[in-house]
Amino acid sequence: DTGVSQDPRHKITKRGQNVTFRCDPISEHNRLYWYRQTLGQGPEFLTYFQNEAQLEKSRLLSDRFSAERPKGSFSTLEIQRTEQGDSAMYLCASSLGPTDTQYFGPGTRLTVL
């Protein structure tokens, strides 16, 4: 499978714990995006990378959230001190260039108890 992959697919955690998600984009895709989707809503932009550089962060991305793409390939999204409001589907997408089609991964569904 040469699509975008995400791990884990599901994560249940207790409030206050830290969680980390991984995204592997399509090979050679320079752009990598993170979105968050809650029930009944469309995905909301969180942040994006051009190769290893994180170029923009949404105001939705509080200080508890951090994302990295250390070698310009896979990316991680960490949430520290999780809150119940963090419960959502976290989607990763990648594209070849800035305005090329974004292909989404299957998402990581986070449930904070």
Next chain:
Amino acid sequence: RKEVEQDPGPFNVPEGATVAFNCTYSNSASQSFFWYRQDCRKEPKLLMSVYSSGNEDGRFTAQLNRASQYISLLIRDSKLSDSATYLCVVPRSGSGAGSYQLTFGKGTKLSVIP
């Protein structure tokens, strides 16, 4: 006006029916638009791109009205497999040079009934 606003739905239609969804957007500078399809508990997938006045792909037709700032998606001869949520998507430039991000509507749920 919200950045991207869609028909609330849900739409429940019989097989073979024609159904249309509307979407309005606020950024008059937007040049391209997309319809994504999202199946239940799955990721969004690109259905159609709209760059000029419209686009047609088989049973699906997307139309763009720049003056009124709305996009529509028409599905003819609905199939059971068309049941999904349809997301209207408008790209926008962010704060940095080369920034490009997608703004999604809330989506319209379609159920095609046998």
